[in-house]
Amino acid sequence: MNDLAKDLKGRDFISLKDFSTAEIFYLLDLADELKAKLKKGEPHPLLAGKSLGMIFAKRSTRTRVSFEVGIYQLGGLPIFLTHDDLQLGRGETIADTARVLSRYLQGIMIRTFSHRDVLELARHATIPVINGLTDLLHPTQALADIMTIREWKGKLKGLNLTFIGDGNNVAHSLMYAGAKVGLNVTIACPSGYEPMPQVVEEARRIAAVSGCQIAVSNDIEEAVEGADVLYTDVWASMGQEAEIEKRRQDFREFQINSEILKLARPDAMVLHCLPAHRGEEITDEVIDGPQSAVFDEAENRLHVHKAIMTAIM
Numbered sequence: 001m002n003d004l005a006k007d008l009k010g011r012d013f014i015s016l017k018d019f020s021t022a023e024i025f026y027l028l029d030l031a032d033e034l035k036a037k038l039k040k041g042e043p044h045p046l047l048a049g050k051s052l053g054m055i056f057a058k059r060s061t062r063t064r065v066s067f068e069v070g071i072y073q074l075g076g077l078p079i080f081l082t083h084d085d086l087q088l089g090r091g092e093t094i095a096d097t098a099r100v101l102s103r104y105l106q107g108i109m110i111r112t113f114s115h116r117d118v119l120e121l122a123r124h125a126t127i128p129v130i131n132g133l134t135d136l137l138h139p140t141q142a143l144a145d146i147m148t149i150r151e152w153k154g155k156l157k158g159l160n161l162t163f164i165g166d167g168n169n170v171a172h173s174l175m176y177a178g179a180k181v182g183l184n185v186t187i188a189c190p191s192g193y194e195p196m197p198q199v200v201e202e203a204r205r206i207a208a209v210s211g212c213q214i215a216v217s218n219d220i221e222e223a224v225e226g227a228d229v230l231y232t233d234v235w236a237s238m239g240q241e242a243e244i245e246k247r248r249q250d251f252r253e254f255q256i257n258s259e260i261l262k263l264a265r266p267d268a269m270v271l272h273c274l275p276a277h278r279g280e281e282i283t284d285e286v287i288d289g290p291q292s293a294v295f296d297e298a299e300n301r302l303h304v305h306k307a308i309m310t311a312i313m
């Protein structure tokens with residue numbers, strides 16, 4: 001085991017900002033390796049005998065299925081736990097839940113609302129905790145995104161990614177991912193929907209080291225010019241259901257359609273974390289078109305999750 005591999009064992013995976021550039025590339029390389037093994041039909045039971053608890057307080061298709069299938073392919077056992085079915089749903093504390101689950105499992109994946117709850121779980125767990133999305137961050141998604149960009153473009157450093165839409169959890173994690181690997185990230189959003197200033201500042205501090213730019217703009221056309229990667233996400237995230245109508249109005253102009261795509265570089269690729277609201281943040285023409293990498297991106301969640309679990313559990 002090399003030093004990077006040793007250093008990753010037992011770590012939580014809560015934010016990409018907690019990982020060095022070398023560690024992120026180690027995880028990307030491991031994901032590529034595991035993807036190749038799977039395609040060749042080579043067994044890779046690297047987590048034989050280990051179990052992952054998966055706590056969901058929000059819905060999921062990709063995260064749930066890819067973690068569940070992923071640990072199965074690694075020889076381990078997934079246990080799907082909804083927040084409401086656990087005693088957590090009747091008031092058992094996060095700390096006690098963490099202490100108890102640590103006696104049975106070798107890892108916990110959690111998708112919930114408050115980022116603080118994930119930090120609290122990790123503080124009291126003696127096993128690694130993986131952030132499967134909070135209101136603040138979606139780090140496993142961003143790792144799969146940069147894996148997909150590297151696959152399509154052969155590199156990351158110096159490329160320009162423009163995220164069009166809400167300055168949300170996905171946008172935050174993309175800024176951290178880009179900053180770590182030298183990928184320029186611009187968030188193009190309507191006024192009032194900018195990413196959190198603390199996240200922008202922190203991403204900029206990291207970007208200064210890797211030599212790339214993190215930008216925020218309210219001008220979609222200007223932001224798309226010269227983009228190698230266009231990215232979007234839903235206008236209203238889970239938990240923002242009451243704001244759907246207002247957001248539909250506010251985000252009208254913030255859609256990836258053929259006209260916007262033409263303003264990017266001719267070989268630009270398109271990403272979307274999914275689920276998509278077709279006809280809102282992205283048109284059918286674009287998501288189903290030749291420049292769309294969104295289903296490769298969804299597939300890569302599986303390979304990246306396997307890499308994360310293998311490295312930390």
Ligand code: CP
Nearest residue numbers: 060061062063273274
């Ligand atoms: N992109 C993503 O996290 O999808 P799910 O909500 O389906 O897990």
Ligand code: NVA
Nearest residue numbers: 168233237238273274
């Ligand atoms: N921003 C979206 C991402 C879903 C994967 C949400 O939080 O609902």
